[in-house]
Amino acid sequence: AQSVTQPDIHITVSEGASLELRCNYSYGATPYLFWYVQSPGQGLQLLLKYFSGDTLVQGIKGFEAEFKRSQSSFNLRKPSVHWSDAAEYFCAVGGYSTLTFGKGTMLLVSP
Amino acid sequence: EAQVTQNPRYLITVTGKKLTVTCSQNMNHEYMSWYRQDPGLGLRQIYYSMNVEVTDKGDVPEGYKVSRKEKRNFPLILESPSPNQTSLYFCASSLSKIKADTGELFFGEGSRLTVL
Numbered sequence: 275a276q277s278v279t280q281p282d283i284h285i286t287v288s289e290g291a292s293l294e295l296r297c298n299y300s301y302g303a304t305p306y307l308f309w310y311v312q313s314p315g316q317g318l319q320l321l322l323k324y325f326s327g328d329t330l331v332q333g334i335k336g337f338e339a340e341f342k343r344s345q346s347s348f349n350l351r352k353p354s355v356h357w358s359d360a361a362e363y364f365c366a367v368g369g370y371s372t373l374t375f376g377k378g379t380m381l382l383v384s385p
Numbered sequence: 386e387a388q389v390t391q392n393p394r395y396l397i398t399v400t401g402k403k404l405t406v407t408c409s410q411n412m413n414h415e416y417m418s419w420y421r422q423d424p425g426l427g428l429r430q431i432y433y434s435m436n437v438e439v440t441d442k443g444d445v446p447e448g449y450k451v452s453r454k455e456k457r458n459f460p461l462i463l464e465s466p467s468p469n470q471t472s473l474y475f476c477a478s479s480l481s482k483i484k485a486d487t488g489e490l491f492f493g494e495g496s497r498l499t500v501l
Contacts, residue, residue, distance in 0.1 A: 306484050317475055317492030325486050368483035371435060372443060373490060377427035
């Protein structure tokens with residue numbers, strides 16, 4: 275069965291500092307991988323996705339993620355965090371008909 | 386505007402009183418799904434539908450029913466709600482199956498359900 279692990283429940287980053295959110299997945303074939311963001315009181319919005327090709331994918335809002343098959347990882351990065359990036363971030367792995375989410379990482383941004 | 390619309394957004398009900406949470410999408414998407422979100426557990430899939438009249442169980446289907454009579458609508462039915470179904474529910478849709486380059490999900494804003 276597919277699964278996703280996000281090791282960090284909370285992360286606090288200073289505004290302007292770089293960010294990396296970790297994601298490890300388990301999937302028996304080539305994975306489809308996603309990062310979603312959830313702002314308070316909102317639904318989830320897609321940041322970026324990987325399904326093939328270049329292992330470094332660019333997303334919206336200045337985010338990027340790198341797929342590393344050897345490490346079963348799909349970490350999310352941003353070079354300079356803005357206060358508006360404070361939200362909960364979910365990594366997900368896609369099977370044929372289902373999307374399995376990690377438990378999320380809450381990002382707090384300090385001034 | 387392309388969107389997934391859920392109603393109601395907030396509901397407080399009592400144990401055993403049947404309720405329906407509606408979900409409608411205006412993007413002509415084939416795939417629709419229901420998730421519940423609970424603190425510390427992330428999102429878990431309840432049911433999904435690959436097309437009209439095709440539905441299947443997700444990871445946590447117990448206590449829920451769905452139907453897909455029309456492409457745009459995918460209601461979630463709680464026949465006899467119980468307190469452990471208190472949760473935040475999300476409906477989502479996708480142009481195609483998840484394992485495809487068009488498999489991204491579009492989410493509604495959520496329905497917060499409390500069962501007393």
